[in-house]
Amino acid sequence: MSRPIRTRRQATLASLAAELGVSRTTVSNAYNRPDQLSPELRRRVLETARQLGYPGPDPVARSLRTRKAGAVGLLLTENLSYAFRDPVALGVLEGIALACEDSGTGLQLLPAGPGNEDVSTVHKAGVDGFIVYSVPDDDPHLSGVLQRPVPTVIIDQPLIDGVDRVGPDDAAAMTAMANHVVELGHRSIGILCMRLSQDRNDGPASMLRQHQAHYHTQRTRLDALATTFGNVGVEWSTVPVIERFDHTVADGATAAAELLDANPEVTALICTSDILALGALEEAHRRGLRVPADLTITGFDGIADAQRAGLTTVHQPVQDKGHAAGSLLLNPIRKTSTVPGSTQVITLDTELKIGTTSAQPRTTEQHWFGP
Amino acid sequence: MSRPIRTRRQATLASLAAELGVSRTTVSNAYNRPDQLSPELRRRVLETARQLGYPGPDPVARSLRTRKAGAVGLLLTENLSYAFRDPVALGVLEGIALACEDSGTGLQLLPAGPGNEDVSTVHKAGVDGFIVYSVPDDDPHLSGVLQRPVPTVIIDQPLIDGVDRVGPDDAAAMTAMANHVVELGHRSIGILCMRLSQDRNDGPASMLRQHQAHYHTQRTRLDALATTFGNVGVEWSTVPVIERFDHTVADGATAAAELLDANPEVTALICTSDILALGALEEAHRRGLRVPADLTITGFDGIADAQRAGLTTVHQPVQDKGHAAGSLLLNPIRKTSTVPGSTQVITLDTELKIGTTSAQPRTTEQHWFGP
DNA sequence: GTGAAAGCGCTAACAG
DNA sequence: CTGTTAGCGCTTTCAC
Numbered sequence: 186m187s188r189p190i191r192t193r194r195q196a197t198l199a200s201l202a203a204e205l206g207v208s209r210t211t212v213s214n215a216y217n218r219p220d221q222l223s224p225e226l227r228r229r230v231l232e233t234a235r236q237l238g239y240p241g242p243d244p245v246a247r248s249l250r251t252r253k254a255g256a257v258g259l260l261l262t263e264n265l266s267y268a269f270r271d272p273v274a275l276g277v278l279e280g281i282a283l284a285c286e287d288s289g290t291g292l293q294l295l296p297a298g299p300g301n302e303d304v305s306t307v308h309k310a311g312v313d314g315f316i317v318y319s320v321p322d323d324d325p326h327l328s329g330v331l332q333r334p335v336p337t338v339i340i341d342q343p344l345i346d347g348v349d350r351v352g353p354d355d356a357a358a359m360t361a362m363a364n365h366v367v368e369l370g371h372r373s374i375g376i377l378c379m380r381l382s383q384d385r386n387d388g389p390a391s392m393l394r395q396h397q398a399h400y401h402t403q404r405t406r407l408d409a410l411a412t413t414f415g416n417v418g419v420e421w422s423t424v425p426v427i428e429r430f431d432h433t434v435a436d437g438a439t440a441a442a443e444l445l446d447a448n449p450e451v452t453a454l455i456c457t458s459d460i461l462a463l464g465a466l467e468e469a470h471r472r473g474l475r476v477p478a479d480l481t482i483t484g485f486d487g488i489a490d491a492q493r494a495g496l497t498t499v500h501q502p503v504q505d506k507g508h509a510a511g512s513l514l515l516n517p518i519r520k521t522s523t524v525p526g527s528t529q530v531i532t533l534d535t536e537l538k539i540g541t542t543s544a545q546p547r548t549t550e551q552h553w554f555g556p
Numbered sequence: 557m558s559r560p561i562r563t564r565r566q567a568t569l570a571s572l573a574a575e576l577g578v579s580r581t582t583v584s585n586a587y588n589r590p591d592q593l594s595p596e597l598r599r600r601v602l603e604t605a606r607q608l609g610y611p612g613p614d615p616v617a618r619s620l621r622t623r624k625a626g627a628v629g630l631l632l633t634e635n636l637s638y639a640f641r642d643p644v645a646l647g648v649l650e651g652i653a654l655a656c657e658d659s660g661t662g663l664q665l666l667p668a669g670p671g672n673e674d675v676s677t678v679h680k681a682g683v684d685g686f687i688v689y690s691v692p693d694d695d696p697h698l699s700g701v702l703q704r705p706v707p708t709v710i711i712d713q714p715l716i717d718g719v720d721r722v723g724p725d726d727a728a729a730m731t732a733m734a735n736h737v738v739e740l741g742h743r744s745i746g747i748l749c750m751r752l753s754q755d756r757n758d759g760p761a762s763m764l765r766q767h768q769a770h771y772h773t774q775r776t777r778l779d780a781l782a783t784t785f786g787n788v789g790v791e792w793s794t795v796p797v798i799e800r801f802d803h804t805v806a807d808g809a810t811a812a813a814e815l816l817d818a819n820p821e822v823t824a825l826i827c828t829s830d831i832l833a834l835g836a837l838e839e840a841h842r843r844g845l846r847v848p849a850d851l852t853i854t855g856f857d858g859i860a861d862a863q864r865a866g867l868t869t870v871h872q873p874v875q876d877k878g879h880a881a882g883s884l885l886l887n888p889i890r891k892t893s894t895v896p897g898s899t900q901v902i903t904l905d906t907e908l909k910i911g912t913t914s915a916q917p918r919t920t921e922q923h924w925f926g927p
Numbered sequence: 928g929t930g931a932a933a934g935c936g937c938t939a940a941c942a943g
Numbered sequence: 944c945t946g947t948t949a950g951c952g953c954t955t956t957c958a959c
Contacts, residue, residue, distance in 0.1 A: 199952070293662045312615075
């Protein structure tokens with residue numbers, strides 16, 4: 186296989202037109218509106234183009250003119266290695282990619298990892314819209330995206346005026362989980378949660394920190410727990426909440442260890458993700474604790490490994506989430522943005538999956554009335 | 557959080573300049589060359605921009621002018637679901653993404669799945685270069701990419717004139733593996749291979765089909781096997797080669813079953829990927845065959861699961877492969893393409909990993925001389 | 928069916 | 944430090 190030498194100045198639509206002795210319009214039509222010129226002329230145009238090594242209309246120039254880039258940007262403030270390893274992120278990514286593929290749109294991963302304070306990449310991205318996922322709400326990249334005059338869809342984030350949103354009802358889902366644990370009779374619980382903010386904090390998360398959490402999903406899930414357990418008389422300030430910055434099974438294990446060391450009385454470990462719960466499971470086994478006889482452990486997300494482990498968890502359709510976000514952005518009833526308030530919101534169904542890791546507490550300390 | 561209403565016509569650099577009573581250059585400088593104007597003026601420009609809701613210079617217009625899009629395209633003729641599930645593809649993808657992140661470049665996934673005959677997406681992508689991975693050499697998208705006047709790096713593909721390449725020495729690697737199996741004494745072997753062409757063929761792959769394979773890596777690996785075994789007197793045309801279109805562990809299992817049913821005399825199963833080998837392993841266990849006592853099984857790639865299973869395989873650094881491709885494209889000694897022949901090639905090291913799935917054949921049929 | 932004119936929004940010399 | 948001048952390469956009315 187060989188290719189044209191490209192030493193000489195690239196041919197342009199104009200030069201091609203000159204060469205052929207026709208107007209630029211005609212050449213443009215040859216590519217974009219075949220029905221606007223005779224087949225014979227079109228053939229001639231394309232043939233000459235081939236000879237001159239003209240690769241067709243320049244995409245950027247065309248984009249400038251048509252105001253369409255043919256791609257959407259994905260903002261994901263995480264190490265890419267995370268995005269490509271975490272099952273939940275991967276599922277979302279896959280869903281988004283599928284939606285893009287459906288509509289023939291490119292999906293541009295924006296380089297906006299943590300520590301990359303340079304927002305310019307967001308400003309420089311020639312895209313028709315943005316999808317934002319797993320970004321803390323105080324992230325400068327996010328506000329950069331919101332400044333751009335293109336449609337944006339946010340996944341899992343709280344509602345922003347004028348920005349479409351896709352996500353599960355985290356509060357309801359976590360409330361269901363909390364109720365399940367409450368109904369089993371647990372009152373002495375511990376929480377394992379993911380990163381609450383950009384600043385690293387591997388250890389207990391204070392009430393203040395919980396409330397100020399910049400990761401919406403985590404904050405919401407913790408809130409739901411606090412409320413539900415508060416309703417049955419559990420004082421939230423006494424509930425240990427251990428946070429981990431990184432999100433691996435190993436981190437879940439160390440978090441569980443830390444929590445159980447300090448609070449051996451705990452009968453249930455509620456985790457805000459399956460990964461953490463899987464780690465907790467490992468740590469429990471390591472300590473010879475039987476699950477669920479000695480310790481109840483619950484997760485969140487419903488990833489494949491969790492299902493395999495029989496984890497009690499909340500399942501959310503991650504791929505659908507991504508796909509919905511992509512669809513919303515790509516083939517919306519793109520009302521001419523005349524109505525500023527008509528933001529679209531898609532709430533996904535979640536399902537409480539009761540597995541084999543939750544049961545009544547060891548010493549069933551039910552609150553009986555009377556002697 | 558609220559955002560500016562965008563009902564009114566978007567502000568442009570020109571309108572902002574007019575509003576301020578300065579030239580467009582000055583506004584442009586305020587964004588691109590802060591040192592070219594007084595801090596005070598710059599502050600005023602930016603402030604007014606904010607008030608007018610001017611989001612900064614339009615990326616597409618800028619790209620047209622500067623001839624830089626700030627993104628590279630990734631051509632991957634596969635279902636995205638494959639790319640996001642297969643460990644090898646994922647590793648490569650991660651490596652590429654890392655390289656892009658390093659240089660602040662966007663990574664645009666091109667929608668070019670199989671069945672998508674529309675090459676226009678490749679023509680329409682506003683990118684500064686392409687990375688091509690896992691694409692059959694007769695794919696129209698590939699030729700579309702090669703027409704574009706931008707640098708391109710191909711992963712795992714054969715050398716194309718003027719196109720940089722990154723990949724392992726598949727032939728050498730597979731030859732090493734073949735020698736290992738030969739040295740153990742195996743002469744009655746069977747092969748499991750991945751898709752050889754776009755047209756589905758789940759079953760035996762004829763010699764012709766093997767030679768005409770459009771997937772370079774597969775063809776190369778088979779060639780290496782044919783040559784090495786040919787050298788020790790094994791007539792390749794008698795060696796069963798079973799092909800699978802899809803690439804899952806389950807497919808590996810059915811392929812192994814198909815092969816073993818038809819050729820029970822086989823003492824070694826050489827697979828062109830770990831995934832297939834893992835499936836073969838499953839099938840062997842299902843049949844009560846002991847590995848490696850009754851059957852030797854080998855893989856290729858060195859994925860984590862293979863390592864875990866103790867598979868004898870060839871390890872290739874997939875993430876490095878992706879990273880090398882990205883680096884090559886992004887920060888090359890971008891010689892001004894004056895020298896047409898100076899194509900860069902990076903060959904990655906592979907390592908034969910002898911695990912616990914290869915051993916001498918059951919009935920050690922060594923060829924002794926004399927009675 | 929074909930062409931002429933008018934920009935899309937921006938940046939890069941180069942002069943002042 | 945600031946402005947003037949020229950486009951980058953293309954599409955798109957709107958006449959012919």
